[in-house]
Amino acid sequence: MALGWMSLFLLAGLSILIKTTRSLTVSEKCTMDTNTFLWEINQDKPKEYAVLMYDAFGKQASNVEGGNANRPGLLQQCHSAHSPSFSGQYCQVFLKQGTIQYFVGICVPDSCDEEEVETLVLYDTFKMGHISLVPPLPSILVNESTQEMFMTHCLSDTVAPDxxxxxxxxxxxxxxxxxxxxxxxxxxxxxxxxxxxxxxxxxxxxxxxxxxxxxxxxxxxxxxxxxxxxxxxxxxxxxxxxxxxxxxxxxxxxxxxxxxxSRGIFSSSSGFPEGGYSSLNGIRILSLLWIMCGHSAQFPVINNLDNYKDWKKTVERSPLYVFSLSGPVFMAVDTFLLLGGLLSARSLLGSIQRAEDKLSFGLVMVYLFRRFKRIQPLHIFVMCFTVGLISVVHWGPYWFPFIDNLMDCKTYWWGNLLLISNLLPVHEICVPWTWYLSLDFQCYATTPILVYLFRLNRGVFAAVAGGLVLMTMLASSIVTALLQLPVFQPSTLTSENYVLYYYVKPHTRYGPFLIGILTGIYLTTKKSQVLKHKWQAVLGWFCCLSVLAALIGLAYALQGIPAHPSVPHALYQGLHRPMWALAIAWIILACEEGYGGFINSLLSLSLWGPLANISFACYLIHPVFILVYIGLQETPIHYTDVNFMYLFLGNVVLTLGTSVVLTVLVEKPYVLLNWNRKAGPVQH
Structure with a gap:
């Protein structure tokens, strides 16, 4: 899913050597059936099957200038056409004309295989009279009038799981x-x-x-x-x-x-028996909704929007669309990394305290194993469910993200099992959105080392932590400058290097998690409040809100891919994630020390408790609903604010209901098996 259109065309190649290397032989059966179909549609009163097949061909629609170049046709109508000797078979012909890449859906006899269909299209066989059924885009809309074929793919009307x-x-x-x-x-x-x-x-x-x-x-x-x-x-x-x-x-x-x-699933408590951290559930759920909103907007844009250019002009230039632009939206991931670091440090320190203040190798192994068991059952379920779903569903014309994902899972499933999928090339990640689980676990494994240094020598701990923060900022800046990366992954997906070398890697994303560890250690071990005067809180809130606003605003100012190594892009890339994490850490600190005001009241609402209980399942399952919706579409999705709002709200409702079921059936049983009679419940 991560590469969408670009992965498809890169896979096909950017060459037209297909014209000379592809076999020009067409079987007798395919030739006869094709001629029968073409003869029939040129009659004054063609048979019904021929009308259905002709009508299923993709026709050029309006707003090519706005991005509506694809001509998907009608898959189900094609499959419903049956002649006495053959049935309709839906195929997609992927073409390039000038700078525009698009596909055309065609309906051909099922006696023709993909290679034969390519040959028939290359020689412009499909005609009604003198009119081609696969015409190029008009020269008035495209500078180049010659079509170049990349590949052809035919979609079967049957499923055959292996x-x-x-x-x-x-x-x-x-x-x-x-x-x-x-x-x-x-x-x-x-x-x-x-x-x-x-x-x-x-x-x-x-x-x-x-x-x-x-x-x-x-x-x-x-x-x-x-x-x-x-x-x-x-x-x-x-x-x-x-x-x-x-x-x-x-x-x-x-x-x-x-x-x-099922006990406690709808509990509104903060999740901490001893109290405190009342703001975390609110921060978590608002961040999750932000990510879900971004995915609901981004996935259709990547694959099947019929007015992509209009969307780009509207959304990418206005901060009013901060909930759907990929840059600001995915800073919510850094919020999750911060919370992960905070809670991992708190959990380990609590385990050490219950183990008579001893940090042993066995305790660390149990700590890591609990985490592994905590995330893997539901992770493996969603991975298997996605693969199984892809194999049994009759997908529409926008099939390619699912096929790519299926192939990745069949080959690189072990990366998810070992929680190292983010270390693989991005186009090889099975269930791409689960890269976060691998990154989180890798960061989680560093917590015992830092806690050990904290207990051993505070000076060494400070030096190591400071060095790690500096290293992750430098790594992000250097990678951005050398590879001329944008400050966030653009919707055009023209910068594969952004994901491949920056977005999912631990050495560029560790900063927020480390800041979370530092925050967790401080909140767990502090003897007194750091905020002793109201003016300190006012100054802190002013700086916090200013930083958050600046980071979101600069994402709009610096969007796009720099033509040469850019110092502003490199500085922003190196600083914005740690700065975002520091601002969120301030919100948590201020709320804990009684200076949260109405923000603390909002983040501490009892509403967030039940949602927080199912949020892990929500994160894992919500992209499946988006992908299924997109993959079943036979026609492109038209962007309007209202359409996307309904898409987001529908996704939220389906996700919440399903997540309750997955939480009680798949997630919680394995968590409950982590009970330790001597140490008591362990917070992760």
Missing amino acids: ASDVACLFICCAMLAIPLAATLFSATVRWHQNQAVMPTTESACLNTGLNQYGTLKTNGSLGSEVNGSTTEAYNDTRGGSSCFPKSCIYQCLQAFSLQTT
Whole structure:
């Protein structure tokens, strides 16, 4: 998905050697069926199948100047055409004319394969009388009148999942079936207990581990995976193994049951039993909505907008569209990195305190393993679900992002499994939006080192932390200057190097996470407030809001790809993410120390609690809905503010409902298995 149109054309190549290297042989069956179709549409009263096939050809529409160059035609109408000897087959011919790249949907007999269709198009076979059914764009709109063909692709009207697709679908079904089976088990146990039909000894054993609702007893405390925005009810299993020889299996089934996982899902608490950090849920959800809004706007723009140039003129020049322009929107990712660093430091320091103030190798391994288990089950589910979905859905003309993504997953799935996908070339990332999980885990793994240095020697810690911040800023600036990168990934996707060498790499994105670690260490270990006077808070808020406004404004001022190494672009690229993180850290600090005012009231609304509990699932699943909507379209999407608003709101509603299901069925069961009786619930 990340490369869209550009990946498709680069894959096809920028050469016309196809004209000389492609076989010019067309089978007898294809030739006969094509001639039959062409003869039929030139009759005074053609047969219905021929009319349907002709009508399914892509026709030139208005507003080519505004970006409406594609001619998708009608895929379903083509597939519905059936003659006595053949059926309609929908194919896309990818062309270049001058500087304009576009595709034309054509309907041909299904007896022709892709190579034969290319040959027929090259020789302008498809004509109705003297009029070509694949005409070039008029010279009045394009300086170049000659068409150049890149490739042809035909879409089948059947689906044929291979072994890997079936395996992915099986994994998804199994991950959903286990919690449902565990739920049925718990319900059965509860029913037997209520009916008093169980033996006395067995009932006594059940009563030691079950409460009156048939679920595991809890110790009354709530843990929270706030870094993934999931509040869990940690359960103290007290059932004895003397009553249940397989007590481990029994306890696992209880942890997977909906009676357990659904508890607390709609809780409005902050997620911290001991209080504090009331602003984090609000910051998290507003940042998530900002990202979802950006994706809802960016994905259609990349693939199938019929007035892209109009969108570009409207959106990229006005700060009023800060919720849909890719630069400002994806600074919300840096907010998530900041929160991740803050909570990782807080979690590790809490674990050390519970372990009698000892930072051992075993504690670090448990700390990292918990994180791995925290994110991977739902990550793997979404990856398998996406691959399986791509293989069984009848996609529309805008199929190419899905095919690219499918091929990436079949080859580079191990990058997601090992959480190193962001280290692969960007066009090889399976489920591209999950690059963040790999980056987050890599940053997360550095927290024990920094916490160890903090406890060992404060001076060494300060030097190392300062050096790392400086190094990540220098790396960003140098890469930007040498490769002449824009300050954010443009919608034209003309700068593949931006993602390949900058956007997803840990050495350029570590700054906000490190600032989060520093913030978390400070908030956890501080003895007194840093803000002692109101004037300090006023000055801090003025600087914070000024920095946020300046960073968003400069993204508009510096947009575009510099023609030569640019100092302003390099400086902005090196500084804007750490500066953004510092400003958000100030908001958290001010809210914690009682100087948040109405902003703290907004960020601390109880509304954010339930949304925060499902936000990890929201992040992973919302792009799937956007891609499915785009991929099923047979016609391009027309940009208007109202259309995009409805697209965003519809995506939000579908995402929230699905995320509740995924959270209780896939995410929380594995989190609940992290219970440690001695240390108690661990915050991640």
